[in-house]
Amino acid sequence: MTNDILTLLNQHRSIRQFTDQPVTNDEVTTLVAAAQHAATSTFAQQYSIISITDPAIKRALGDITGHHWLEKSGHYFMLIADQHRNLKIAERANADPAILRSFDKFMASAFDVAIAAEAIVTAGESIGLGSTIMGSILNHTQRVIELLNLPELTFPLLGLAIGHPAEQPDLKPRLPQSLMHFSNQYALPADFDSQMAAYDTVTADYYAHRNSHLKKTTFSQHIVQELGRNPKLRAELVQVIQQQGFNIN
Numbered sequence: 001m002t003n004d005i006l007t008l009l010n011q012h013r014s015i016r017q018f019t020d021q022p023v024t025n026d027e028v029t030t031l032v033a034a035a036q037h038a039a040t041s042t043f044a045q046q047y048s049i050i051s052i053t054d055p056a057i058k059r060a061l062g063d064i065t066g067h068h069w070l071e072k073s074g075h076y077f078m079l080i081a082d083q084h085r086n087l088k089i090a091e092r093a094n095a096d097p098a099i100l101r102s103f104d105k106f107m108a109s110a111f112d113v114a115i116a117a118e119a120i121v122t123a124g125e126s127i128g129l130g131s132t133i134m135g136s137i138l139n140h141t142q143r144v145i146e147l148l149n150l151p152e153l154t155f156p157l158l159g160l161a162i163g164h165p166a167e168q169p170d171l172k173p174r175l176p177q178s179l180m181h182f183s184n185q186y187a188l189p190a191d192f193d194s195q196m197a198a199y200d201t202v203t204a205d206y207y208a209h210r211n212s213h214l215k216k217t218t219f220s221q222h223i224v225q226e227l228g229r230n231p232k233l234r235a236e237l238v239q240v241i242q243q244q245g246f247n248i249n
């Protein structure tokens with residue numbers, strides 16, 4: 001089965017190199033509108049988007065993420081978990097806003113942000129733009145909060161670099177559905193090891209032959225390498241989320 005939307009979704013790849021062609025204001029408005037029309041938990045619209053145009057802030061985000069290529073993107077969005085606006089509404093109504101501080105509401109904001117980000121990615125691809133969602137802004141959230149002047153009950157969750165692609169990376173092969181789509185109950189297949197070995201062969205081949213950043217690794221090795229990340233890098237995360245007024249423990 002196929003159609004234009006399925007083709008677009010199945011051709012997704014993250015883009016990290018951009019031409020100098022800017023993203024127009026019209027395109028930015030179109031992308032934000034697409035994000036706004038995504039589903040939003042309890043219709044609370046509990047996220048905000050900040051367009052980063054100041055080169056100094058982009059440079060700082062380059063330092064935080066280690067991804068200075070973001071400075072060359074046509075446009076940069078920050079997606080913010082936002083219960084602050086709804087706090088204002090609660091205060092105006094003299095209603096108890098306690099629930100806005102809950103872990104549940106923090107998660108709802110996180111879901112809204114993630115879904116909005118994907119809508120921007122897909123809308124962008126539909127008009128010829130490529131993008132990369134960037135969780136690496138979480139490397140130093142306190143600094144991001146200061147840079148963007150984020151108030152109580154907001155939290156920076158994702159960056160998103162978007163622009164006209166100057167690369168066409170090969171498609172990254174995904175897991176076979178048998179290893180990630182189950183029926184009624186969670187059930188990895190009995191031949192997990194051999195299916196994973198087959199996928200490791202596919203990913204090794206992809207990494208060895210893709211059109212840039214060649215490396216010798218498999219999906220399993222990639223997962224194990226990820227375990228070796230410096231645990232101190234994001235040690236402040238829970239504390240900063242709490243400091244912003246969310247009651248997560």
Ligand SMILES: Cc1cc2nc3c(=O)[nH]c(=O)nc-3n(C[C@H](O)[C@H](O)[C@H](O)COP(=O)(O)O)c2cc1C
Pocket residue numbers: 012013014015016065067132133134135136137172
């Ligand atoms: C929540 C999230 C955070 C991500 N953070 C980063 C990031 O900080 N830097 C980056 O280069 N790519 C980032 N990515 C992109 C992934 O690396 C990419 O989607 C994955 O390798 C699959 O490649 P593809 O998107 O080209 O298919 C992120 C993706 C998601 C969904």
